[in-house]
Amino acid sequence: MKIIEAYNLTKKFGEITAVDDLSLEVEKGEVLGFLGPNGAGKTTTIRMLSGIIAPTSGYAWIADCRTDGEIERLHESIGLLTETPGFYEKLSARRNLEFFAGFYSGIDVKVKVEKYLKIMGLWDRRQSRVGTFSKGMKQRLALARALLHEPKVLFLDEPTAGLDPEAAQEVRELVKKLSNEGRTIFFSTHNLAEAEQLCHRIAVIRNKLLVIDSGQNLRHRFFRREVIIRLDNPGGTIAEAVRKLPCVEDLREETDRLILVLAEPEKNRPELVKAIVDAGGRILEVSEREHPLEEIYLKLMREEK
């Protein structure tokens, strides 16, 4: 079931097109990683989808609400963690959350505030002024704020940006927990490893949507699958024997290993192993080259330039 549907979303600021003709769909319970360089239009897209700014053209539906029409109903259904987790620094953590919770209908403010302060590990600091909080604590508090009304869709705009590794890991753990609860999360980030770790699919944007797919499918789309065979006794006739196989499309030798491109990697592997063994090769390891998401991302960015 689709919970986010965007059709030809375009946003222009004067002469500048921040987002161009973006269309995407997100399934209920999915975590979508939204990647792109600075100024690629990630925040603008999130702002359009969360009804904070209106698109120049195109439209979107979030949880059955038009983002440019039913703003109040839309805001009951979404939670937004903004790029800067702004709070009233002179007020306590609890008071801040109570204030934001007070705008939603049908929620028990005190119960929800207590629940999320506990989940985010901030209950003991509930009476402290937010101004005394570390960046990581503020980010956790911002996440609590976004969750107070149990939204159907959660927009996270670079939730780990500017955090130290420990605080970033804490936020990632929380996002993972939310994902396991089946929440739909639209996750904007610069951190490719983070996106890969947390997201079911990844969208790459540079003013327009460049790709959207799972990490695995993106690898297959952008790089040929390479099988790596590490040998105990490289050299001799092993490479020649392998090269003769009809399923081998490409072969490279590197010190103690053969790097091959196969027509159908899963199907061809037994045949390949047999050919090597028959040629006297002693196999130490058979693996597949995992291209990091970063390579795909950089390739995409280079192509766009």
Place this chain on the structure above:
Amino acid sequence: MSRKRIINVLLKEWQFLFTDINSILLVTLLPLLIVGQLIVYAWLGVTFAGEAALNIGIFQNALANLQRATPIVATLSGGEQFQVLLLSQFNLFMLLIPLMISISVATFSIVDEKLSGSLEALLATPVKTWELLLGKALAGAIPALIVTWICAGVFLLIVNIMGWGYLISMVMTPVWFISLFLFVPTITVLSFLLGVIGSSRAKDAKDAQNLIVFVVLPVLALIAIQVTGVIWLTTISALLLAIGIAVVDVIVLRIAVRLFQRESIIVGWR
């Protein structure tokens, strides 16, 4: 739900306002300074100018108007007539109290949200623009209003202490009450709404204050035309003026909502 959201904004603003020592001093000390100043002016006027001041043309017009509105004044001595004339103007000067407070409080209302980065999160909640703006305007207007009324009481008390109590019945005319209980609330709400508009349109607090300063001008003009006797507020004209300002309040709230461009505030302000 709207009432709940407006109260939510209002309570947060109060909590924010009253945790700031500068704001507390502004709301309490500034009005008392204005009252003190008015008393000093009255004393100086009566002591050093007295009856002679009535020879000045502008006061003659005003005195003629005062005598028409309150005939008993004509039976007083020249000096006492001047005293009543001065004291009866001070209800309009009281309007300066909420204006001064609004310049300092309302102008920061949206700018502060922008500076702290909380505005985007706030606009992602189901709060309607008019609920937010009205909540913010009332949060400043209500204390300003209460303080102004307290100041009016303090003013009367000091006037009594100074031995001018026997003139108070000639000062506290229906226009005085209309001014205090209709003008002050409507102009207070108006000035706070304009302050919030200034705050939402401005790029920073200084810019907002520059915009709101223009609100003071019509009030100063009202004081000037009454003191110089160009016009004299009667019960009917004061009532009509109060109703007019109330209507303007509603119109300005609508304008404030239109001018509150969420997009330009969020995107155009960093």
